[in-house]
Amino acid sequence: MHNVVIIGAGFSGIGAAIKLDDAGFDDYLIVEEGDGVGGAWHWNTYPGVAVDIPSFSYQFSFETRTDWSRVYAPGNELKAYADSCVERYGLRDRLRLNTKITAARFDDDGHFWRLTTADGDEISARHVVSATGVLTQPKPPAIKGLDDFVGTVMHTARWDHDVDLRGKRVAIIGTGASAVQVIPSIAPEVEHLTVFQRTAIWCLPKPDTRLHFPVRLAMRLPGVSRLTRLASQAFVEATFPLAAHFHTLVPTASIGERIGRDFLKRQVHDPVVRDKLTPRYALGCKRPSASNDYLRTFNRDNVLLETTSIDAITPNGVRTTDGTEHTVDVLILATGFKVFESGNMPPFPITGTDGLDLETWWDEHRYQAYQGVSVPGFPNLFTILGPYGYNGSSYFNLIETQMNHITRCLSHARRINATRVEVTAEANADYFAAMLDRRHRQVFFQDSCAASNSYYFDKHGDVPFRPALTLETMWQSARYDLGDYVFDELAVG
Incomplete structure (x- = not known):
């Protein structure tokens, strides 16, 4: 049994693995449905595919590149970046490709997850990090013929x-x-x-614009690289988190x-x-x-x-x-992906404690998760891109922020020898209420959005984005009350 199984080898899974290593958790396995890493950048190879925020922001803060060919890098460079991260951080020997998880069930007695694969195998994990993303399952149009x-x-x-x-x-x-x-x-x-x-x-x-050699050479200077990234981050923050979540104020x-x-x-x-x-x-x-x-x-x-x-x-x-x-x-x-829909949220049946089904729970209670990471009733399960986790900034900010939350929780469990970690219903409810309390400021809930046909809206009429600036998400991931989780030790004998 592995201590952690990461489901998905896109940038979420890659970042999760690197952060687990940093925190001293080296007993993990990454499982990936595809035959290569990179997630969206492995699957999406259509003509013209490119990142839609500046490349300086679309990368890990701890693994920045200075040789992007353009301000908005083409898809093949993102795919190469994913491969280079896997090699640089030694993830290849803990990566299992062509492995699709079709079901997950929590073992209440043993405090671990049983993961079933499409081949009928079973993988056991004390903890699971779901890094499957949401823009992964193509959505065909519902058109007759x-x-x-x-x-x-x-x-x-x-x-x-x-x-x-x-x-x-x-x-x-x-x-x-x-x-x-x-x-x-x-x-x-x-x-x-x-x-x-x-x-x-x-x-x-x-x-x-194309980044010619002199520019890329200048980018190797630490001060230039940092200033460029800072300007890029500010641009991204202003164009979505600030504009969307504080629409009535700014x-x-x-x-x-x-x-x-x-x-x-x-x-x-x-x-x-x-x-x-x-x-x-x-x-x-x-x-x-x-x-x-x-x-x-x-x-x-x-x-x-x-x-x-x-x-x-x-x-x-x-x-x-x-x-x-x-x-x-x-x-x-070009009809997009299943996002907040059955079959994608969650991407496969997940059965928690006492037989609780995650899809059913979300249908009955609306999409919600504590800081986008944890759901009560589903111990030892953590999600990178859960409801109200992503604030619309760089996806890499999300990965690092969520993994700070997760590794902090797992590190505390390790210190006290806990084998079962579950967010409390009260903490989750308080967080969900706080998210809903901010929605009146968001652009999504203004009358002007009625005709948008936006996939941002889920089946409940909610928009499960985290209505916060990136600095707030970073602060909260490092300082949330560990008392919001219950830590239990497996009884021996």
Whole structure:
């Protein structure tokens, strides 16, 4: 039996393993469904894939790179960064690839977790760290006829590089973050591209540029590197945590909206197309994007923006509700991922103490977790990206903050020889109430978000982001009351 099993070898799992080593917990195993590490950067290889915050922030604070090729690094560099972290920190021999966890059950008598794999094996762990993320399971659209299409269908998250798009009639369903990157990348090579848009996305100018050798050389200077990261962190903090969670106090969204509308006006020539691309909701209600190429792609003669609702997928194309059928050779689904949905939260059945099912518990009590880490009734289970854990800043800030919380808890358990660690119902309830008490300040709960069709909202109508600045999350992870957990020792004999 391992002391800790980490589920997932994306950056969450990699960061969890490194932080466990730092805290002196070396008996751990990382299990990963895929055949490589990197999570989203292993699976997402579509044309144009890149990070959507500056690379200087999209990295571990303890493992910074100075050789990014661009301010917003392309996906292959993030994948290489993940591999380099695995090698540098000696994680490879504690990594088990091609291993999908299909169920987890807590053994009340033995104070450990039984993890079942897709192959029927069982892995035992005293503690489990769930590092599966949320943007991992592609979500096909609920459109009739999809299985009847005779051409090629692929989701952006499972791109088939054997498919040659040159000279093909291509349709893409969705205009979210991945579509914003794919569309300008493939438009020049296809014969015709039809973009099916349900809800327009806010697209802002992207402060991206190539980082030439002299710049990368200067970045090796400690002072320059630190200042660049500090500026990047401040930019990220201002554009989401501050703007979204303190919307009523710091109404910066109106400034961003003005920038977005001016940018749209400069980029798109046709006023009819421009109007279709204009969002009817406030900036921040749903995930915005930044691109210097996306909007102007709609000026191309071979690109059509279709905003009429889809009626059905036919064997040879896509039919809209007005009866128009668009003939298509290749259908690309840029329809995102299962996020706050059954089958993804949690990603497999998790049975806690006394047979308590996590999915059922969340259905009955709404998505909640103490600091996004722990849920009462599920001892020895810790989550990197649990409800009300992520504040919208750099995902790497989240990983390090949550692991500080987790290792602090595990270290205390080790000091007192505790084998069972569970957050109290009272502490969880107080934290959940505090999160809800702040929602009136967030942009999500203003009337302007009603038409956003945002995946930020879960089935309960909540937005399980942590409404706090990053410094607060860091402070709380290092100073929460250990009395919020109950620590028990396994009885002997």
